[in-house]
Amino acid sequence: MTNKLIGQYPDKSGHFGCYGGRFVGETLMAALADLENAWNDASKDVVFDRQFREMLANYAGRPTPLDFAERLSEHVGGARIYLKREDCAHTGAHKINNVIGQGLLARRMGKMKVIAETGAGQHGVATATIAARFGMSCKVFMGAEDVRRQAPNVLRMRLLGAEVVPVTCGTSTLKDAMNEALRYWVAEVEDTFYVIGTVSGPHPYPVMVRDFQRVIGDEARRQALEQIGRVPDLLVACVGGGSNAMGLFYPFLDDRCEMLGAEAAGEGLDTPRHAASISGGQPGALHGAMTYLLQNDEGQIHEAWSISAGLDYPGVGPEHAFLHDLGRVRYAGITDREAVEAFKLLCRYEGIIPALESSHALAAAIKEAAGRPKEQAVVVCLSGRGDKDLDHVTAYMKENKLWP
């Protein structure tokens, strides 16, 4: 690496090269400026940082382990595979890191009403969790289709005291939930904090969420130096909006270390049924940011498709678009079938039931590791646990002759 990347992006107006920025209606501009100021203040405040660290440790259970997957590595027969175990964090996914940060910031700004969008329900659960912890009211917008697909998480959110608002417009999935959350925020912007669940949205969300999630990579880097004695050769993470991936990658950007983002290729990149915005999309503006989008020639957004509700989104965080164009990170598609096969391998070889989202990263890591020598080390972000996916995965396995 010749040019340093850490600390260089985004620019003052939230641009990562030609991506990012703030593409929103005028009504939200003041709220985004306030949020940016509050975040700039908080990120320099040692008290805020201490509160954040304490909650990560005592509430979320961090640091999460870096775990050598010995049997899986042997089975694959190539590079050694290490798992960054975000599935061990409270609520079962990396999403908790970000909501602790945004929850603390909302409280600091005196906003006791939070809203969120959710696809798989993991971010919704995490937001409902932090709202309960802080005594905030919480509304979660969720596509009606996802409410059906992710029933256990709907129950969890309701138990935690959140109101789940089913969204029936458009395609009734994550992008529509985000549309509806933005509409609600426009109306209630004076006293409501919008907790976005990934590194997308208008500035400052992409940089703020990345900074809350970089704890994944900061820990992994320290743990790798201890356990492996050096920086890993390759990092792999799944990319929906891209928050677990940015969290893992960011602290390594200036190291000699390859990076691979696994996008959901659904039924294949050569079909319309996928969610691979970088591998199969073009640049455009949606939900506040310029980035890669699944869209037609006239700029209408396509429905995304993946077996995994958390990757089922037609866009991607702008920093990923930037890192892709720079050639710093590679992005590859993983099909539903490849993800489910990797899911099964991890269950059988390591006794870990991974989230379907994380299974995409795992599948990509297995492919890569197979072609590399034993001396190399690959770190995979195991972004979440798979309990929420059991019905779905078992049905898929039975239909596709992968069971048991």
Place this chain on the structure above:
Amino acid sequence: MDTKGLFMNRIDAAFANLAAADRKALVAYLTAGYPDFDTSLEILKQVCGAGADILEIGVPFSDPTCDGPIIQASSETALKSGMSLSKSIELAAALRQSVETPIVMFSYYNPVFRYGVKRFAEEISRAGVDGVLIVDLPPEEAGDLVEALAGKEIHIIRLAAPTTRPERIRMLAGGAGGFLYLISRTGVTGTGGLDPAAIALHAAAVKKVCPHPVCIGFGISNSDDARALAPLADGIIVGSALMRVLSKADDFAAIPALAAAKIRELRVGMDAAGMCAKS
């Protein structure tokens, strides 16, 4: 402002004429291609005939985050009927064959960006469009559009919201052309929720710093609203209320007349307000 050539931008001309006649502007938003291309063209013509001073032709978008349920639904219908940005430009060009009413192209940014901002600017200029309003493109991100429209007789219409602070209103008003679109309340497009007293204060503050006409939009439903709000600014903008009336029609053929009737209803309210103010 650009005053080269003999041609005066139709929006500027419309406001000059209205001011001379001591009248307020009625700006009508219609989703392009709702319910289909031909009916949409007929609606636009009849709305002009019924007394709309300026037309906003809304390019339907798959993810209209600034719009409420009515315009979401009309956009979805229009998209299903095959509408797109290129067809919306065709619609504007076809309308321009028969009317001289100023046309504002209303869109989200993504269709314009994907189409190519330069190509968009050239084609709307050829179609006879007079203004563009990109609802999710704040001035900070509008560099490409400003550049593409330079030297063309097309204004960029900017919006100011109740949340917009005074120093920013000055910036917005200064960079705008045609008229400033004053959003009446926080929230997305739709009907209702108006607070005339709050709007009056806001409109007065904005008018003080804005060198252009100011028009109030969002939530205006009927002639009472029109009567209450028209005196506060230089015009009012009606969208959802109009689209809601159209959605109630039994068949496509009935829609243009319904649209015209709604425009006349609003016009009566506005002109009544004018007379009250004078008496």
